[in-house]
Amino acid sequence: MPTESKLLSFLTDMKYLLKGKVLIANVLPVFTAYWLALHFSGARFMDHLGLFLLTMAGSTLVISGALMLNNWYESDLDTKMERTRNRPTVTGAFPLRAVLWAGSITTVIGLSIMMFTTYEAAAYSFLGWFFYVVLYTFWSKRKYTLNTIIGSISGAFTPLIGWAVITPADHIVPVALFYLLFIWQIPHTLAIAIKRLEDYTRAGVPMLPVVSGIGVTIRQIIVYVIVLLPLPFILIGPLGWIFFTFALALTLGWTILVAMGPKTKDKKVWAQMNVRYSILYLVLILLAMIILTAF
Structure with a gap:
């Protein structure tokens, strides 16, 4: 039992450290x-299993x-925020020096592995890392509300990585995916900032609702x-009318939800609804792309 308890505790700490x-x-x-790059290039999955x-x-x-x-x-900021106090960098479960080394070594190994795919995919991997770690974490998060935009650029590189492994990312689909991930992250993050306004205020992080208020946000x-509304129209050609109808319905649903914001009395409940809907929106959009190109 003690061994199982230690293992469970370790796995829980890893989940918090890696923000599962x-x-x-x-x-x-x-x-x-x-997956989409395989589909549109006419390649077979099993022929590229190693890749x-x-x-x-x-x-x-x-x-x-x-x-x-x-x-x-951000361990110093995390000590001031309720939602991050269980991270092992705050509780002391993982020494900060060990986390620094683990993050650095993991990054180097990951980028090295990506070099065995294509140089373009490796470049996108590095750019995503650079925007998130250097431009977002080290430079902008503690200084500017622009940090949300910079963090969103970082996450938008992820589909370019997957596509560029198979074929150059000069196709409308990876460009549209970059657009989706970039735009999607901004309202998602701003909704979290409203929900956790006291946390960000206490930590002194200049998120938009802290600096300009909830109304502006x-x-x-x-x-x-x-x-996001143009996205389904952009992808009619490559993904068809079924995807268009599904994606447009999801986007209109989110549009109606956010439009309720100014008149909603409990802004934090509204923000939480948007956080949940945004996650559902992204997962369903991506799964629809996979399923519709699987047959």
Whole structure:
């Protein structure tokens, strides 16, 4: 029993260190774009199984390394925020020096693995890491509300990684996926910032609702969700009318939800609804792309 308890505690700490949901949300677009690149290039999955394993291992390690370095650098902020107090960098379960080394080594191994795929995919992997670790974590998060935009650029590189492993990412589909991931992350993150306003205020992080207020933030969320509306139209050609109808319905549903924001009394409940819907939106959009090209 003590051994099982220690193992469970270790796995729980690893989940917090790697921000489990965030890791999955970044790896899923890599796989989706890889799958779509196979489909549109006429390649067979089993003919590229080794390449697939390299891609998923390398990209996951690069993303994991970035997340660990983020936790290492932000440990002082995490002590002030209720939602991050269970991270092992705060509780002391993992020494900060060990996390720094783990994040650095994991990043190097991941990028090295990606070099065995294509140089373009490796370049996108590095750019995603660089935007998240250097430009977002080290430079902008503590200084500018622009940090949300920079963090969103980082996450938008993930589909380019998966696509570029198979064929150059100069196709409308990976460009549309970059657009989707970039725009999607902004209202998703701003909704989290409203929900966790006290946390960010206490930690002194200049998120938009902290600096400009909830009203301005809600208006920004509405604008960015509306900007997602062209996506289904862009992808009619490659993915067809079934995807178009499904994606448009999901986007209109989110548009209606965000439009309720200014008149909703409990803004935090509204923000939580948007966080949940945004996650569902992204997962369903990506799964629809995979399923519709599987047959």
